[in-house]
Amino acid sequence: MGTMTRGRSLALRWGVQVAMALPLAILVGRWLMMAGGVSPLDAGLTAEPVAETINRLGLWALRALWLALAITPLRRLTGWAWLAPWRRPLGLWAFAYGCIHLLVYFVLDQGAAFDLLWADVVKHRFILLGMATWLMLLPLALTSTRASIRRLGGRRWQALHRLVYPAGGAAAIHFILRVKGFQIEPWIYAGLLLTLLGMRMVPRRRIKV
Amino acid sequence: ALARLVAKRTRDAGEPATSYENVKHYNNFYEFGFGKEDPSRNAGRLRTHPWTVKVDGLVAKPGVVDIDRLTRLFPLEERVYRHRCVEAWSMVIPWTGFPLAALLKMVEPLSNARYVAFETLHDPSQMPGQRTRSLQWPYVEGLRMDEAMHPLTFMALGLYGRVLPNQNGAPLRLVVPWKYGFKSIKSIVRIRLVDRQPPTSWNLTAPDEYGFFANVNPAVDHPRWTQSRERRIGDWLPRRTLPFNGYADDVAGLYRGMNLVRNF
Numbered sequence: 001m002g003t004m005t006r007g008r009s010l011a012l013r014w015g016v017q018v019a020m021a022l023p024l025a026i027l028v029g030r031w032l033m034m035a036g037g038v039s040p041l042d043a044g045l046t047a048e049p050v051a052e053t054i055n056r057l058g059l060w061a062l063r064a065l066w067l068a069l070a071i072t073p074l075r076r077l078t079g080w081a082w083l084a085p086w087r088r089p090l091g092l093w094a095f096a097y098g099c100i101h102l103l104v105y106f107v108l109d110q111g112a113a114f115d116l117l118w119a120d121v122v123k124h125r126f127i128l129l130g131m132a133t134w135l136m137l138l139p140l141a142l143t144s145t146r147a148s149i150r151r152l153g154g155r156r157w158q159a160l161h162r163l164v165y166p167a168g169g170a171a172a173i174h175f176i177l178r179v180k181g182f183q184i185e186p187w188i189y190a191g192l193l194l195t196l197l198g199m200r201m202v203p204r205r206r207i208k209v
Numbered sequence: 210a211l212a213r214l215v216a217k218r219t220r221d222a223g224e225p226a227t228s229y230e231n232v233k234h235y236n237n238f239y240e241f242g243f244g245k246e247d248p249s250r251n252a253g254r255l256r257t258h259p260w261t262v263k264v265d266g267l268v269a270k271p272g273v274v275d276i277d278r279l280t281r282l283f284p285l286e287e288r289v290y291r292h293r294c295v296e297a298w299s300m301v302i303p304w305t306g307f308p309l310a311a312l313l314k315m316v317e318p319l320s321n322a323r324y325v326a327f328e329t330l331h332d333p334s335q336m337p338g339q340r341t342r343s344l345q346w347p348y349v350e351g352l353r354m355d356e357a358m359h360p361l362t363f364m365a366l367g368l369y370g371r372v373l374p375n376q377n378g379a380p381l382r383l384v385v386p387w388k389y390g391f392k393s394i395k396s397i398v399r400i401r402l403v404d405r406q407p408p409t410s411w412n413l414t415a416p417d418e419y420g421f422f423a424n425v426n427p428a429v430d431h432p433r434w435t436q437s438r439e440r441r442i443g444d445w446l447p448r449r450t451l452p453f454n455g456y457a458d459d460v461a462g463l464y465r466g467m468n469l470v471r472n473f
Contacts, residue, residue, distance in 0.1 A: 047227075
């Protein structure tokens with residue numbers, strides 16, 4: 001591999017990091033504005049900044065997860081090997097957004113009370129599915145290092161990381177159940193997920209790698 | 210700026226009102242989009258003049274009332290009411306208007322009138338959200354006769370001493386402060402007195418989630434939202450939700466002997 005391509009791949013990799021960090025940086029910026037006395041409305045977080053923040057974090061978790069799930073089918077479709085190293089950072093960003101999403105909900109919506117959180121999980125299916133998503137992504141994030149692949153062995157590691165599919169499914173339903181009435185947006189995400197998972201079913205022999 | 214309405218304050222909430230800016234920019238009005246700020250962006254194309262309200266059904270004197278006449282028909286009052294959304298957020302809003310009972314008495318309900326059915330304008334060219342199928346259009350709501358005649362039940366023409374901003378349901382909306390916000394139907398074009406419980410929009414969409422009565426009840430949860438607490442717009446931490454949104458002394462008698470878990 002020549003230095004030019006190495007330089008390019010490095011730039012691409014950092015590009016992903018910057019692109020995924022940007023929505024979080026913007027949110028933090030808006031919270032800093034509020035801390036400085038700007039009204040939530042003027043800071044761009046609506047009159048209900050806690051709910052808006054939770055929603056935005058959740059949406060970015062979903063988007064990052066969907067992008068991570070898009071890498072393999074895209075690679076197979078296009079033969080672009082340089083996409084491969086994006087999968088891990090995108091997956092980790094999904095988990096990071098999921099963690100902050102959960103944390104803001106727990107602290108600012110549930111008052112950091114575990115009994116209230118538990119009551120919410122037990123009573124509301126969409127909360128249960130959100131928690132399930134996070135719990136399924138947790139072991140994947142914890143075993144995202146090369147050392148973990150070695151320790152677990154490739155086959156077992158891969159089996160474990162198939163948890164990403166039910167995690168995606170749970171996240172999609174979490175979103176569908178979250179909105180009131182019939183809204184198209186969560187169904188678009190669900191449709192995209194089904195497409196991404198369906199593309200994996202296409203027999204491998206038709207793809208040249 | 211919107212035209213002023215002169216009114217005497219007849220009811221206080223005993224707590225500070227939510228800012229005018231927040232009341233204007235945080236709305237559920239799916240006729241103008243799903244986002245909370247969509248109505249404030251999109252409701253500009255609603256034409257509230259000329260506007261008429263048809264009052265008919267089981268009444269002795271049915272008729273069509275022009276909105277300008279309606280504004281002068283009854284002495285205007287200002288009432289500061291708590292407003293509790295089924296999504297577990299709340300506001301305190303100074304409304305200007307008149308009791309629904311005044312309007313209903315004027316048209317002389319017949320003895321077999323048991324419910325009141327309300328209808329929002331149906332015009333996708335003014336209400337772009339009606340091009341989607343998020344709900345069945347037009348939006349419809351209803352009250353039992355005794356709820357409609359209750360002195361707290363209010364027809365609002367304005368808020369904060371000015372005519373209603375379009376996104377808040379101009380030119381005429383219902384305000385039932387002890388019920389979840391979706392009962393308080395906006396931009397009303399028709400009020401009909403009927404003998405049977407009329408269909409209501411959210412109940413048609415999800416009958417297991419939204420009941421006909423929809424009284425604020427901290428003891429009965431929605432599948433999505435825990436109703437024992439609420440976030441007051443402008444506050445950082447949630448607060449407890451009160452039965453009937455704090456209006457139990459006024460209205461609990463309406464439901465005596467009723468199972469409020471089944472009749473949610």
